[in-house]
Amino acid sequence: METINSISYPIYFNNSLAELANFIKAGNYTKFFILIDEFTGEHCLPIVQKHLGEDAVYDLIEVAAGEENKNIDFCIGIWKMLIDFGADRNSLLINLGGGVITDMGGFAASTYKRGIDFVHVPTTLLSQVDASVGGKTGIDLDSIKNIIGTFTQPKAVFMEHSFISTLPARQVLSGVAEMLKHGLIADADYWNKLKEADFTQPSADLVHRSVEIKNDIVIEDPKEKGVRKALNFGHTIGHAVETWSLDNDKNHLTHGEAIAIGMICEAWLSWKKNGLSEANLNEIVSTFRSLYPAYKISADCHKDLFILMQKDKKNNGNNINCTLLTAIGKCSIDHICTEEELCNSLNYYSSL
Amino acid sequence: METINSISYPIYFNNSLAELANFIKAGNYTKFFILIDEFTGEHCLPIVQKHLGEDAVYDLIEVAAGEENKNIDFCIGIWKMLIDFGADRNSLLINLGGGVITDMGGFAASTYKRGIDFVHVPTTLLSQVDASVGGKTGIDLDSIKNIIGTFTQPKAVFMEHSFISTLPARQVLSGVAEMLKHGLIADADYWNKLKEADFTQPSADLVHRSVEIKNDIVIEDPKEKGVRKALNFGHTIGHAVETWSLDNDKNHLTHGEAIAIGMICEAWLSWKKNGLSEANLNEIVSTFRSLYPAYKISADCHKDLFILMQKDKKNNGNNINCTLLTAIGKCSIDHICTEEELCNSLNYYSSL
Ligand SMILES: NC(=O)c1ccc[n+]([C@@H]2O[C@H](COP(=O)([O-])OP(=O)(O)OC[C@H]3O[C@@H](n4cnc5c(N)ncnc54)[C@H](O)[C@@H]3O)[C@@H](O)[C@H]2O)c1
Ligand SMILES: NC(=O)c1ccc[n+]([C@@H]2O[C@H](COP(=O)([O-])OP(=O)(O)OC[C@H]3O[C@@H](n4cnc5c(N)ncnc54)[C@H](O)[C@@H]3O)[C@@H](O)[C@H]2O)c1
Ligand SMILES: [Zn+2]
Ligand SMILES: [Zn+2]
Numbered sequence: 001m002e003t004i005n006s007i008s009y010p011i012y013f014n015n016s017l018a019e020l021a022n023f024i025k026a027g028n029y030t031k032f033f034i035l036i037d038e039f040t041g042e043h044c045l046p047i048v049q050k051h052l053g054e055d056a057v058y059d060l061i062e063v064a065a066g067e068e069n070k071n072i073d074f075c076i077g078i079w080k081m082l083i084d085f086g087a088d089r090n091s092l093l094i095n096l097g098g099g100v101i102t103d104m105g106g107f108a109a110s111t112y113k114r115g116i117d118f119v120h121v122p123t124t125l126l127s128q129v130d131a132s133v134g135g136k137t138g139i140d141l142d143s144i145k146n147i148i149g150t151f152t153q154p155k156a157v158f159m160e161h162s163f164i165s166t167l168p169a170r171q172v173l174s175g176v177a178e179m180l181k182h183g184l185i186a187d188a189d190y191w192n193k194l195k196e197a198d199f200t201q202p203s204a205d206l207v208h209r210s211v212e213i214k215n216d217i218v219i220e221d222p223k224e225k226g227v228r229k230a231l232n233f234g235h236t237i238g239h240a241v242e243t244w245s246l247d248n249d250k251n252h253l254t255h256g257e258a259i260a261i262g263m264i265c266e267a268w269l270s271w272k273k274n275g276l277s278e279a280n281l282n283e284i285v286s287t288f289r290s291l292y293p294a295y296k297i298s299a300d301c302h303k304d305l306f307i308l309m310q311k312d313k314k315n316n317g318n319n320i321n322c323t324l325l326t327a328i329g330k331c332s333i334d335h336i337c338t339e340e341e342l343c344n345s346l347n348y349y350s351s352l
Numbered sequence: 353m354e355t356i357n358s359i360s361y362p363i364y365f366n367n368s369l370a371e372l373a374n375f376i377k378a379g380n381y382t383k384f385f386i387l388i389d390e391f392t393g394e395h396c397l398p399i400v401q402k403h404l405g406e407d408a409v410y411d412l413i414e415v416a417a418g419e420e421n422k423n424i425d426f427c428i429g430i431w432k433m434l435i436d437f438g439a440d441r442n443s444l445l446i447n448l449g450g451g452v453i454t455d456m457g458g459f460a461a462s463t464y465k466r467g468i469d470f471v472h473v474p475t476t477l478l479s480q481v482d483a484s485v486g487g488k489t490g491i492d493l494d495s496i497k498n499i500i501g502t503f504t505q506p507k508a509v510f511m512e513h514s515f516i517s518t519l520p521a522r523q524v525l526s527g528v529a530e531m532l533k534h535g536l537i538a539d540a541d542y543w544n545k546l547k548e549a550d551f552t553q554p555s556a557d558l559v560h561r562s563v564e565i566k567n568d569i570v571i572e573d574p575k576e577k578g579v580r581k582a583l584n585f586g587h588t589i590g591h592a593v594e595t596w597s598l599d600n601d602k603n604h605l606t607h608g609e610a611i612a613i614g615m616i617c618e619a620w621l622s623w624k625k626n627g628l629s630e631a632n633l634n635e636i637v638s639t640f641r642s643l644y645p646a647y648k649i650s651a652d653c654h655k656d657l658f659i660l661m662q663k664d665k666k667n668n669g670n671n672i673n674c675t676l677l678t679a680i681g682k683c684s685i686d687h688i689c690t691e692e693e694l695c696n697s698l699n700y701y702s703s704l
Pocket of ligand 4: 482530587607611
């Protein structure tokens with residue numbers, strides 16, 4: 001499968017872990033570090049170590065798994081470990097994990113000594129098709145998702161499809177939501193292909209196509225001034241639902257489950273305000289409903305969700321901004337939605 | 353006095369606060385915020401407010417003054433205030449203060465929502481001639497100076513010379529140390545002019561010349577890959593002494609006092625290793641000795657100072673890197689110094 005060239009770095013698909021070993025050697029780094037969580041330490045690190053060889057010398061930095069740990073406390077922990085291990089400006093950080101690890105590791109590296117090199121080895125489907133590509137780094141603060149971060153590109157991304165095989169089914173489905181989004185905003189054929197795919201283990205070809213779609217968009221608009229906002233489809237409402245669930249629900253939603261809800265709501269808004277056909281709306285809704293369990297969002301929470309949307313970094317001033325579909329495979333950005341419209345879309349979701 | 357053009361932004365000297373008011377109007381920001389500490393709130397804010405006019409609407413963010421507060425806790429405080437005040441991506445942060453405010457405010461702004469606009473209104477001599485120019489942002493962590501930060505340029509810098517008049521004498525002298533450094537590394541004529549200057553209130557012309565020297569260097573090498581290291585003269589040892597003093601001394605050194613010590617030590621190393629004449633060394637030493645009180649650094653602390661130098665972000669691996677003079681007005685970068693040489697330079701300082 002072809003290597004994809006992003007803004008300033010390559011995304012490897014073939015023999016990617018061998019490529020990682022080559023990259024480290026060629027880079028002449030004084031030291032390198034691998035950032036893991038307990039699950040990627042168990043399932044993915046041994047495979048990486050095999051490729052690095054027995055005499056590779058590096059330090060491990062481990063953080064606790066989970067979105068609730070993508071915060072400034074763990075970030076400070078990473079910075080302090082880098083200090084203690086003597087990481088200098090010519091050091092490399094390898095982020096081995098899902099989106100939590102790639103986002104937080106990218107942020108820590110981009111701010112340590114005003115920026116050291118980092119690469120991503122994404123180990124979840126979601127981080128392969130989405131989080132590892134595009135240069136957004138970030139952590140959550142005060143229950144606001146990714147509110148602190150930078151735009152900093154990794155030096156390379158290494159896609160290892162076999163990592164997906166140890167991923168829990170629910171985490172695979174979380175990534176599938178972003179793949180479906182790629183079809184909805186940019187490629188109706190790909191959407192149709194996905195509908196027939198094996199969602200327990202999406203093929204490497206499908207992953208490659210998703211990365212291609214995301215990469216084409218971010219290359220055109222790295223800092224999200226315009227077209228990149230297409231990727232926010234489902235995320236205005238989805239992020240608020242995700243945050244709410246993280247704060248209130250012990251068994252909280254995954255990122256994909258939350259944006260699947262967001263995509264249903266925003267598809268409804270697309271039908272209401274943006275010319276999406278009723279047939280398209282129904283097709284979208286039934287696809288997501290067949291994949292993701294219904295989630296109870298009581299009307300009492302609508303106000304809280306609205307406040308969360310106002311704090312979201314996608315929104316300017318008091319306006320809530322959505323990306324809406326015009327058809328399956330096509331979208332348009334910068335639609336201002338009122339509190340009432342957003343509530344109605346949540347009511348629609350609850351009525352299904 | 354001429355406006356100086358930096359990497360991507362102007363540095364205003366004439367009617368700078370009127371220029372600030374124009375800049376805010378022209379920028380069409382949704383909101384703006386002014387970051388102050390208790391002293392700039394008292395001495396400088398009223399003057400800024402007069403220029404902004406009575407109907408200007410903005411929020412104040414106040415942090416406690418002092419280097420010991422240039423840390424992640426206060427930075428989190430700034431981020432949270434921005435969240436609570438509803439700062440969106442199209443907001444502006446105005447950093448009104450010394451180097452602590454411009455460094456920390458620049459870092460907070462460059463990472464809030466992956467980067468919002470900020471400008472500097474430096475109110476100390478040191479921040480005018482040094483900290484506000486060149487795009488380095490940062491905070492301290494674990495007693496390491498500026499270990500966390502970004503390279504992010506402000507949108508503009510506004511130099512108001514009258515602010516210097518309320519500055520305590522010791523703070524004025526702190527800035528003078530950086531001005532003398534500019535002469536030593538780049539301009540012997542300027543050094544000679546400075547020696548005859550009124551150090552209680554250096555003229556606006558001298559400030560302008562210092563900014564010019566610093567700006568010429570950072571434009572050539574924004575990310576400190578090479579020539580910008582010239583500005584580190586006195587800072588390898590100076591930063592270690594400053595950190596040590598912050599940690600151990602209630603009435604700790606100012607930045608300028610610490611780097612004045614660093615410059616004496618590194619001038620000695622320049623004489624020892626880099627062809628600086630003995631006459632030049634003596635001239636440098638007597639200039640700094642006449643301006644700054646002697647500071648006791650017992651030989652017991654040399655080991656601690658050396659460990660601090662190793663953690664400094666200027667150093668790669670285990671090598672300690674210094675910028676050394678060849679003559680007054682000329683320097684060369686990347687001199688590796690051994691622990692013994694560094695100790696001997698500290699002994700030299702103590703023997704004076
Ligand atoms: N930067 C971006 O552009 C971007 C885009 C989308 C999402 N994100 C972020 O990504 C995060 C979600 O990513 P995620 O879903 O990968 O979360 P995650 O990193 O929390 O991973 C999910 C779980 O899977 C485990 N895991 C990872 N790889 C495994 C493997 N190979 N085998 C077994 N278990 C494994 C992890 O330990 C974790 O428990 C969110 O924080 C979201 O904001 C960022
Ligand atoms: N970014 C860079 O390139 C760069 C360069 C040099 C120094 N620095 C940083 O700058 C910091 C030192 O800067 P500083 O010396 O300005 O420190 P500072 O900001 O602590 O200011 C010194 C003191 O003067 C007070 N003050 C400020 N303006 C005043 C005024 N007009 N009248 C009365 N009091 C006033 C402040 O409240 C403070 O108490 C250090 O943290 C250093 O690392 C950064
Ligand atoms: Zn997403
Ligand atoms: Zn300095």
